[in-house]
Amino acid sequence: MTEALEVNQAGHLTIGGVDALKLAEEYGTPVIAYDVSKIKQQIADFKKAFIEAGVDYKISYASKAFSALAMYRLVADAGLGCDVVSGGELYAALKGGMSPADIEFHGNNKLPAELEMAVDSQIGCIVIDNFQEIKFLDKLLRRKHTTANVVLRVTPGIEAETHKYISTGQSNSKFGFDVQSGQAKEALASLIKNPRMNVEGIHCHIGSQIFQARGFVMAAQKMVDLLKEWRDELGFEAQVLNLGGGFGIRYTKDDQMIATEDFAKDIIAAVKERVAVHGLKLPAIWIEPGRALAGEAATTLYTVGSRKDVDGVCHFLAVDGGMGDNIRPALYQAKYEAFLAEKPHAINEQIVTVVGKYCESGDVLVRDCPLPNTKPGDILAMPATGAYGYTMASNYNRNPRPAVVFCEDGHSKLVVRRETFEDMLACEVTE
């Protein structure tokens, strides 16, 4: 991926116009540095597809990808909605400046206190996931003498081509109502009878890090077919068709995918076509990109430390972070690339396994990583770490979680400070 990198006159990697070596010096490492213009560009690309198609739409940022206050602020300023999956995300979204009406609440086991918080905050909609939730929400709404907008999450039976841990559209997914067994229809029938719940529409999410539009198109067609069936059988007319997120990004040069805009265009075209076939009213199309907005925008900077070489056996190059700031390689065998921030285009002279400093053999960041010769103190840059990096970070081994900075137009600002040893003890009860 080094061909697309931005470098300054000194030949150093720049992020949002800021020299990566300066970022490492100023904020320390590991540091996750976002090029804010890349997030804005992705937002603009998604918007463009909907605006050009002339359809009613909502882009709801799946904030589990990166849920810092600064990100919610950016998303709110861009006029997007956001999806939250916990009381903690809802709290942060509101603190970050999201308007409650633009928030949707997801989750397969929303806790009573979380549902109450959602209702009290008068958020835009609750995405209903299971029968127990319907019962609980109904009781809550009765008690509070109020109503809520809801969307029904269904699992349409589409298997996304991605890692099985992040595939969610198939019937045996833990999320949403199964269509094949009739549960989705039964749930919808009960919701539309309920005067306390305003059913805006239906939702599906087939998985994450999907490279091709095909799965989305199939899901869109299936969902519109369901809308027809449910209009005919239940008299239900959806205002909203929410097709979830899952748009893949480029982690390495081997990742071949279609452009953001094209994902959206194909989905919109599929919905329009199928709606016309069935003579339905075109609902608003909602999508929930998380990774696609935040992922490629960030690069993590690490400092090179020790190494271990056993000829013919292993060449480990260790950095000052690892699975605590990026669990994805350990969890999903996710592939990344890395290069030296000082000279991204230097000729590679070795192949190493980049490992972290955690007490786990699985603490690997990049396997078979070609690099120039390195020395302790060099700054290693690992791109495409903006989604599910910081949000899945831990302070395992009591290594503090990293700092996060936003860079734009040659300026940087700290948006999440590095955790301190004290922070890590903040919840301890010592008496």
Ligand SMILES: Cc1ncc(COP(=O)(O)O)c(C=O)c1O
């Ligand atoms: C319901 C829902 N919407 C949106 C997303 C965002 O996915 P991604 O970050 O891959 O776009 C997820 C996560 O997979 C999800 O579960």
Ligand SMILES: N[C@@H](CCCC[NH3+])C(=O)O
């Ligand atoms: N956390 C996952 C994606 C899960 C998406 C949420 N349903 C990742 O890092 O790829």
